[in-house]
Amino acid sequence: MATCEANGVNPEAYLADVLLRVQTHPNSRIRELLPHEWKRRRIAEPPDVALQLQPSPCTPPASRRSPNTVLVRPQPLTPRRCPDG
Numbered sequence: 162m163a164t165c166e167a168n169g170v171n172p173e174a175y176l177a178d179v180l181l182r183v184q185t186h187p188n189s190r191i192r193e194l195l196p197h198e199w200k201r202r203r204i205a206e207p208p209d210v211a212l213q214l215q216p217s218p219c220t221p222p223a224s225r226r227s228p229n230t231v232l233v234r235p236q237p238l239t240p241r242r243c244p245d246g
Contacts, residue, residue: 168196175199 165172179194192198 165196168200170196170200 162172165175175196179199182194186194193202
């Protein structure tokens with residue numbers, strides 16, 4: 162999260178996009194998913210391509226899931242309070 166913020170990247174948008182991409186992204190190009198590279202590539206993409214890269218609320222096709230896949234909807238993060246003491 163701190164790396165995203167240091168690079169002016171929205172952490173939630175970054176994580177949503179990278180978690181979708183990492184499933185099919187080649188290991189040889191993993192550096193492209195670092196926050197500063199991710200931001201640079203998003204800025205350089207034409208608007209129609211950038212729209213296609215938005216996280217989709219749709220469930221991935223069954224052909225891309227293993228039979229043991231459990232689908233869950235992410236819950237929004239809530240701040241936690243540290244106990245006094």
